[in-house]
Amino acid sequence: MDGLATFVKEEFDLDPFNNALFLFCGTKMDRFKALVWESDGFLLFYKRLENGRLLWPRKDSAAKLITQTQLKRFLQGFPLSPSVQPATIGAWY
Known part of the structure; x- marks a missing residue:
């Protein structure tokens, strides 16, 4: 746990003692x-999927700020980033 907290502080310059949940994905x-x-210490959750894989954004090496809704959807198997990019409107004349 202390190693993960140190990683948060040193790699991302974030405070692991604030009111945030930090997620780490396995290789x-x-x-x-x-x-x-929590007020009296760190709490560590660990989950291993029986089937399937997480849709983790591997090409992004930076920390991401996500909402509770995004977290809930991620834990249900949805990707953090949309797979369809918004279309740009161009001149058609």
Whole structure:
């Protein structure tokens, strides 16, 4: 747990003691850890998927701020980033 908290601080310059949940995905993308600070210590969640893989944004190396709704949908198997990009409107004349 302390290693994850140190990683949050050193790699992303974020405060692991604030009111935030930090997610970490395994290399196989079939498991993740969640770290959160409570008033008296860190709480670590660990989940391994029985079937399937997480739709984790591998090309983004930076931390992402997500909403509770995005977290809920992610845990249900939806990707954090939309797979369809919005269309741009161009001149058609």
